[in-house]
Amino acid sequence: LDEALGPFPVDLGDIFYAPNALRDPQGRSVLWGWLQEKPRKVGTYDYAGCLSMPRVLYLEVDEQPVSNSGGGGNAGLGRPAVHLVQRPPPEIVNLRLPGSEWVAAGLLLEPGSTLPVPLVSGHHLELELSMMPIPQPLEPLREEGDMAARVRDNVGEWSGYSPGLSQGGAPGIGFSPRRAPRPDTADRRHGGSGGSRCSGVLLHNWQSGAEGSAALLYHWDSGVLEVVFEAMDPATLTFSLAAPGARRVGGPLQRPPARGTPLALRVFLDYSCLEVFTGNGEVLTARVYRGCGPRSNSSSVGYHQRQNVPSPGSSTPPPLYSAGGTAAAGVELVSFGCSTEFLSVGAYEVGSIWEEDV
Structure with missing residues (x-):
């Protein structure tokens, strides 16, 4: 962990939580999460919370070495960065x-x-x-x-x-x-x-x-x-x-x-x-x-x-x-x-x- 990059947010918003991942029959890693509700008028809705869209997870290698000053990871490592990539399923x-x-x-x-x-x-x-x-x-x-x-x-x-x-x-x-x-x-x-x-x-x-x-x-x-x-x-x-x-x-x-x-x-x-x-x-x-x-x-x-x-x-x-x-x-x-x-x-x-x- 001393040489790990990050931490990086899984989501830039403020409602995504409790993610769950599974591997589908095609061998893909698929992630779901819960989406919270935000303040709203009482009695307007008869539900609270729902699941997010599925997200297919990939690891992508950036061949350019990164540093903390560049928004990436550890300075001086001189090695490629590996990024977690999330995409909607095709x-x-x-x-x-x-x-x-x-x-x-x-x-x-x-x-x-x-x-x-x-x-x-x-x-x-x-x-x-x-x-x-x-x-x-x-x-x-x-x-x-x-x-x-x-x-x-x-x-x-x-x-x-x-x-x-x-x-x-x-x-x-x-x-x-x-x-x-x-x-x-x-x-x-x-x-x-x-x-x-x-x-x-x-x-x-x-x-x-x-x-x-x-x-x-x-x-x-x-x-x-x-x-x-x-x-x-x-x-x-x-x-x-x-x-x-x-x-x-x-x-x-x-x-x-x-x-x-x-x-x-x-x-x-x-x-x-x-x-x-x-x-x-x-x-x-x-x-x-x-x-x-x-x-x-x-x-x-x-x-x-x-x-x-x-x-x-x-x-x-x-x-x-x-x-x-x-x-x-x-x-x-x-x-x-x-x-x-x-x-x-x-x-x-x-x-x-x-x-x-x-």
Whole structure:
């Protein structure tokens, strides 16, 4: 143990506990854990706790010797580091519902802009993201048909727009995308100051007010992956990433993407359970109580690779969130403090693991 690397967290969140591992018929090591509940209104739910998704465990060798100063292990050992890698089982893709998906590539979000994820809805979703920041000055990407889009935050046009998040399409929470999130403790510890260059996903609630909304963000300068919630602006009573007292769960990645390379994420949202897998095998799990949203569109004709956003310079606001609408999932891509290229995005409605009785 004197020469052991670590310790390293199994999960960057604060709800994963009591893990159990087994070896399946294929010889794979599979890990489950329990997911705790977080403070919520008494009587709202008739259950407490659930199992996590299964995680397939691997050992991966990093040929570059590591040291404590580099976030790895023991200095002076001069030997490769062995990392525990956790990935969702490949079989999970079999739960994707045919025809209920949205796939795109080459999306460019300018600083402070958001892009609703269209054409998927329901409480069970999977997102695949590959993203990287683009330094300023921003050079526009070449558009290629429906597979690319630029979303511009038009000052004086979108700034006062509050997306509605109720099933009826009535205005819900307000959100000002130009309000950059405050750097958390990890950001300051890594030398961050002022704003923060970060990208990720906004998860809107299904009720009025800010309760239940959250943001999954990766901070490019500090290497912190986090979920921000309980972030109500006391002045406007709306969800704001800059709200005082916002709760943050997460931490710095042990194996962040190298500078100039994208970050890959697989995000699973199952009612309140949010499980995030990085491309290098780290996991962040959290609870996000968004309430009950519109029913899935999986019974209708599916769409694929079709973008539905305003053209650059348009004064038309983004579409409202409504049942079966273009943003029915209540999920948005977001970029703060930098431009972000989403090299690829996939959004899928996911079915149940339980088979119906015949």
